[in-house]
Amino acid sequence: MALTNFSGVSSLPTNYEYFASGGAKNGLSVNGSTMRLNDKEVFIYGGAMHYFRVPRPYWRDRLKKIRAAGLNTVETYVPWNLHEPRSGEFDFGDKDNDMSDFLNLQEFLTIAKEEDLFAIVRPGPYICAEFESGGFPSWLLRENDIDFRNSNPTYMKYVTRWFNLLLPILAMFQFTRGGPIIAFQVENEYALSGKHDLDYLRKLRQLMLDNGIKELLVTSDNPPRGTFGTIPELFFMTGNFNRNIKPQLDMLKSLQPGKPVMVMEYWAGWYDAWGSRHSNFPIETFKENYEIILSYPASVNIYMFHGGTNFGFLNGASNNILYDDRYYFRAVTTSYDYLSPLNEAGNYTDKYWAVKELLQKYNKIKTLLPEPPVPQETESYPAIGIEQQLSLGELLSSLPNVTSKTVLPMEKLDVNNHNGQSYGYIVYRKTNVDIPANGTLLIEGRVFDTVMVLVNGVLVSPWLEKTSDLNRFGSYLRDSSVILSSTALEKATIDIVVENWGRVNNGIYKQYKGLWQGGVKLNDAYLYDWTIFPLEFQKKWTNSLNNWQTFDDETVGPCLFKANLQIAGTPKDTFVYMENWKKGIVIVNGFVLGRYARLGPTQTVFLPATLLKQGSNTIYIFEHFKHALQVEFSKTIVNTLHYQ
Template identity: 55%
Template sequence: MSLVSSYFPLPSIYEHYTNGGVYSGLDSSKPYFTLNGKNITIYSGAMHYFRVPRKYWRDRLRKMRATGLNTVETYVPWNLHEPQQGHYDFGDGDSDMQDFLNITEFLKTAQEEDLLAIVRPGPYICSEFEFGGFPSWLLRYVDIKFRTSEFNYMKFVARYFNILLPILAALQFSKGGPVIAFQVENEYGSTEKLGFFTPDKLYLRKLRKLFIDNGIVELLVTSDSPTAHGSIGTIPEVFLQTANFAANPEIEFLALKRLQPNRPVMAMEFWTGWFDHWGEIHHERDNQDFYNNFERILKYPASVNMYMFHGGSNFGFLNGANLANDRTDNSGYQPDISSYDYDAPLTESGDYTIKYVMVKQLISKYNPVLTRLPKTPSITYKDAYGPANIQRQLVMREIWDQVDFRFYSDVVLPMEYLPINNMSGQSYGYTVYRKKLLGNFYNKKSACNNKALLDIPSNSILTIAGRICDSAIILVDGVLLSKPLERTEDLNGFGFWKQNNSKLNLGSQGRYGATLEIIVENWGRNGFGYVDQFYQLKGLWQGEVFLNNLQISSWEIIPLEFKKSWIKNLSGWHTPKCFQVPGPALHKTNVYVDTPKDTFIDMRKWCKGIVIVNNFVLGRYSKIGPQQTLYLPAPFLEKGLNEVVIFEHYKPYNRVEFLDHPVYLTRSSRMRDIELM
């Protein structure tokens, strides 16, 4: 602190911009921003409250403010706030994600930590989040047209926004809150440039009217790449357009200036890193490249929001996906991993990186407005708890018996069409398609009544027509017959989305009266692409299932949602059978914790599945990587015994192990693996 500032302490952000009263919000009518009549350059970072444990919100926000940031930006996920039709959760709705969803508390905490806020409420957010933030129950309306002014879609948007926007309106800067701007829709211009569909300007106007009718008075913005998309995704006379990019800021800002002369320029998304799909290597952005581009933004000068500053995690089943093809050709499907580390300035677990230091240095160099900064918070200690042996187990038939709901259908159906959750369908988890006494089925379908045909003949062929959404595990009489997913190349084989009309030989053993079970996993819904891609259903729905070219009918369909209440009430746990027997099962142990600390569950010796801690689904794991560990935040643990349950699809391990750091497959680690082969 300088000698001057020691005699005259620096003001906070709010003291500087609200001294004398609040008369106006963020203004964009000049070539530079003003806030309440005073010049401001926005130094912002993205952090999503729904990807960070509530007890860590303040820690992460303070770390952001300590770099010199004056703003935090967040999306708002419709699918979490309206998980069932007409049922809302803003921190008190009793959904499994309830503790993440008090957006009022999050924004007030940001204000207490001396940060302004930019809110991007959608209704579409992309964000590599499940279904781009849309609730899956919208898929039950077959005529709905996502991201358009179509009546049915807008009816549900309006109903949701009429609940959400009044909450946000009370938190506006002009009303004494932290929110200085709202984004309308998200990267809407990319829909035409990438050949998806022509943006619907009437849709944008209807969204704007919803904002205004619900008391929103702050600046409304849109974001796209101005060099790639021009102004196709905005309405220039209504919204301030901002830019999304990773590099070449001068070119993007010049395009913005040409599109909207004499108005401020801002990067709404300056990408600090990138996200990962399963089967890839972990993305890492060169630190010097980040530094150079960030400095060029500040030197321009322009306002900026770093996407992401702190990525956090896709807890539960909430990772999104990309889809390179239309809604029926699922071959281009790319599911995202549970970690949303993003190679950001703050890691998934909130640790500092060299990018964090760079941000602090550069903002200090270029920010002309001096304000009081907090002391940089200390690092969060991580612990590697001792290994815990698997103590109890439930095999699949024991799991089925504890699912209350069963639906019977002549044909296979997607999970979204199941009549559960107040007629909202199944959103997440697994759907089981079960056919009992398959031998009886085969006999009825046979033209000959020879007793020899009562058995399923050896080398019978099971065919799933169309493509699987997204992966399938095949059991006959409880025995695993499909190949485990152990290498990325296995995704090209039976049981995964890349095959069309996939076939599986059921083996040389003939069977009579067998039970077939097809367990289909939703790996995450697509959140970016063609209009048609937003109709991507999950489960079996593109075609029927055949045994030796004879269609199987009369299915028992069982949803496996892994909700907290269901997991908590599971019973009948018993001593594990031989760990050498492959196949899906639940494996449980207890871990004693004296003082809860952040840790990472090491899944490198397991194959594929999900991890559940104290009845909460932590996330997915897969040997194919790049993610090899699951971040387990201390707030999810309790002093004393903590229950860890693993739903392994293929090959279990006999214990749970922990690390004090994350592990990803990177380019260098992949090369080492290749050299060892």
């Protein structure tokens, strides 16, 4: 292993040479006031990186940077919804799904060890992570009798099947079997779940034991919750926080007398949500609090050390019912930068150098470290013009459809080999409708999550381009209504386009997307007999589209636009700058890169060079409301919130 340490001295042992020379006979132990690994005292200095948020070709670069900072451990979740995208179909990077290239977990763990890092794995089954549905597959919602995060038999049937496949894979990478994994987390922040089924935690533990898991089992929660989310005699409890540091460390210590203390999530920053202010956690506060943890002394894992990107439709969301019955919903942005030591593009921030400095000071075990890799260059490519477009009607003509007397949520559609629809948009079409002058369309219940209404292909609902617009028709309001036409129309076609803007990642688990809380009325009469289209933007489908029309700069309403980015040399990372558009998604060479929304705060979408190629690259933009005349690029992330 060709590594050099801070001072260039090459006589120091590597991480594995220090802890596993002579064989890894004993794993991580917490049976005393300090942790021990293979019978040697150890402090875990970890950093979170989610392999599924970082392109596979960049894994080694990011892991090397984590190790170069002085950390000895990488931590990751395992997203069930990506690894089992359809019931009984499993993907670990060996399938042809749009996200397959992000899912070779075995390769990620192999590289982690090669880069001299231990690993903590958090397999769930629930992960939160501000990820779509907290990592739960949407096809679980087709089971009417299912309940989540407890001993519900239907839920446990699928958890058992998933764990019986996943855990034997992870078992092969355990420290005592020559691999990097030194600990496994059981469930995730269970004290915050609203559930208290300790038998459920016991069942998860037994599944782990039955599948050969022998390393340390831990839980993580906010210390003020006490032991509500754990079983102290079975699991080692760790804490999650980034403020009020010493009192929370003391609380952890008092909850587990005589045991070491570990912070599983010391939050490096926070995530952003559409329509909310850009998060803020300054370097001074980060550094001060991190030093308090190190000097305590306690083990600590930085969440996130490298946040990465919510590619595709994979962002989560948060929601609450407010005191006046207003429904507060905020979808997480495509960027998961998290104000991390390594930013969204994988390059160094001030927090990185602060971590490196403090670990040099507090880590008593000196091991060989690599030099921090040279930062990767980003590029601001010249703006490119829009060349062609496809209207919503043309897109729907190439899709399968389902007919139903009433509207249905996307999860209940009989598509994708009986797995329903997980992501994207769902379109409800009603034809041959006689619309009286000033006829009003009423959608009962809430829309999940945004809606566009078209009459004869013309958008009649308002745009969502400012934060204040989230309080009007087009968002997740209750009993939303819109006037369809000022004049009478005969045999008209009504299209209702609903976007899944991201399933809530914590607290709500039975969450259907589309229209399902009630019916749809024209004035006082219900509309029946709908044709329903799943508009998913899967790569093969998008790249097969034809009959493109010449770009019309007067177009308003949902439309797919096409541009071409020519790259003469080796592609470089870039950011697609979308502030001059309104709301929609960016697709590159058929792959859904992510969402944009002018309301902010994030105005850019990270485009890694791994998704580009020398020569011609097709950029598609699915815009909800009004397009710009070109696609622009930036070298850096841009944040601006538009209130009014």
